[in-house]
Amino acid sequence: MSVPLSSRSTSIDRRCILVIATLASFLTPFMSSSINIALPAIGSEFGADAVLLGWIPTSFILASAMFMIPMGRLADIHGMRRIFFPGFVIFTIATLLCALSDSTSMLIAFRLVQGIGSAMIFSTAVAALTAVYPPGERGRVLGINVASVYIGLAMGPVLGGVLTHAFGWRSIFLSVIPLGAIVILLLLKNRDEWTETHPDHFDLTGSIVYGLMLLSLMYGLSVLPQAAGWAYILFGIFMLALFIRREMRVESPVLRVRLFLENHVFAFSNLAALINYSATFAVSFLLSLYLQYNKGLDPQTAGLILVAQPFVQAVLSPAAGRISDRIEPGIVASAGMGVTVIGLVMLALLTEETPLVFIVGALAVLGLGFALFSSPNTNAIMSSVDRHFLGVASATLGTTRQVGMMLSLGIAMMIFSVIIGRVQITPAYHAQLLSSVQIAFALFAALCVAGIYFSLARGRVRREEG
Structure with missing residues (x-):
């Protein structure tokens, strides 16, 4: 029997839930972007080739994608907090174990466990915010949540580069533990269930x-x-x-496939998100290798350059979310996809002599495009379903994001396998690395052009108010 959320509304601290969801949404992208900048250092210590290095971020994303929809379904059945809390504990413990890894295979294994914890976090955080905030405030709080993701992405390359340069790559994992402990304390303080429960078969x-x-x-x-x-x-x-x-x-x-068939806004918004993440997530991975191998920069300097994209995203995402409360979200998101194409085309033109200011400009354009796309697209997805499907909708969006990230890295690793091969990247292979980067960005730009069509095809996204 479902427990009405309204009967508990006075005991639910919306701001506390927003703080918890925002901090949690900061941690995993911070981890991903900071580890990307540390990959050459990890490869040097463990002697890993380019493809194996790709599995360090990919293993995390793969586990997240595999478990997110099942965890979202469990959250709909048992309640969001009952999935989020243990998930965050798993993520924090796995982060500590990653720091203690003494081989590439061990690091990949603990990244898999991290990914499971992340799936339990991201399948519930957005759903909880959507459930406890009314439609008129949803764009604003989802914009804040998305901004926290981009702040994590922005700080990751900078702090990751500084930490790797000064203390080694293991310090990146250790730096996350104190913030994880704060979130756990907040969860222990706020023990009320966040959303309705819908007992059902799993x-x-x-x-x-x-x-x-x-x-x-x-x-x-x-x-x-x-x-x-x-x-x-x-x-x-x-x-x-x-x-x-x-x-x-x-x-x-576990996944209501009919939701895709019967709800075109939901289906095309998720497809647009899949294409957008498939075309953009590997940007930091590829540029991290390009800047350090082809341009000869140290991790700290490379991190400062990579911060341009997520910094713009973090600044503009809350505003984009507010705009989507007033203007048709599909129009804003489609415009963002178009701007993203421009940034990817700029990166496809990289050479050994490309000035750093051009790279920063391309990343800023990408940041603008992604800010315009992500918050309005999230608002469209979460506002297009009934309340008792919020967990599945949140998990589907999260899975779409993770699968897109996975495909993005998969495309990059496939290109590496074909052009570079299973070898450790040395100066002899820098030309092949540059060719791989150019091909990848050209493919991503073409993919994003297709994404504009699907973003527009969703039609109008006027939500039910109430």
């Missing part, structure tokens, strides 16, 4: 099929052009078809 089989599908697709991308890569991708496509068939038939699916 589709474990569907969750397993879903996880195998994502794992097969991602691993297949990483080992292309080998025959095994195509085999894994075909198996992943088969599992995708099996998953859709099952979810259409079971009474209590």
Whole structure:
């Protein structure tokens, strides 16, 4: 039996939930962007090749994507806080274990555990904010939440570069622990359940099929052009078809596929998000390698340059969220996608002699585009579903984001595999690295052009007020 949220509204501290969600939304992108800047240092210590280095960020994203929708479904059934709290504890402990890793394989394994904790966090945070704030305030608080993500992305390269340069890459993980402890203390203080519960059956089989599908697709991308890569991708496509068939038939699916078929705003907004993240997430990964290997910069200087994109995102996202409360969100998001294309085309023109000011300008353009896209698109998705689907909607959005990130890195690793091969990057391979970066950004720009169409195809996004 569902427990009405209104009967507990006086006991729910909205501001505390906003603070918790905002801090949590800061930590994981901070970790991702700071680790990207430390990859050359990790590769040097452990002797890892370019593809294996790619698995350090990818393992985290893969685990997040595999578990986010199942965790969102569990949150709808049992309550958001009951999933968020243990998830944050898992994330914090795994972060400490990452700092203690003594091999690439161990680091990747603990990043997988981190990803599981992250899935439990991100499948619930946005849903909780959407549930406890009324429609008229939703764009504002979601803009704040998105801004915290971008602040994490902005501070990651700077602090990650400083920490790696001064204390080594392990200090990045250790620096997160105190903030994690603060969030845990706030969670212990605020013990009230945040949202309604909807007791129901959990589709474990569907969750397993879903996880195998994502794992097969991602691993297949990483080992292309080998025959095994195509085999894994075909198996992943088969599992995708099996998953859709099952979810259409079971009474209590882990993912309501019919929601995509019946709600065009929801479907096309998620597809636009998938394309946008697929085209943009690998930017910091690729530029981190380009700036340190091709331009010869140290991690600290490279981090200062990479901060341009997320800094612009962080500054403009709250305003973009407020705009989407007043202007059609689809129009704002589509304009943002168009600006993103311009930034990606600029990065596709990189050479060994490209001035740093041009790179900073391209990153600022990307930051503007992503700020205009992300908050309005999130507002459109979360406002297009009924309250009892908020957990699934939040998890679907989070999974779309993670799968997009995963595909972005997968495309980059596939290009590395074809052009560079499974070798450690040395000066002899700098020309191949530059070619890989140029090809990747050109592909991302073309992908984002397609994304503009799907962003516009969603139609008008006028939400139900109440």
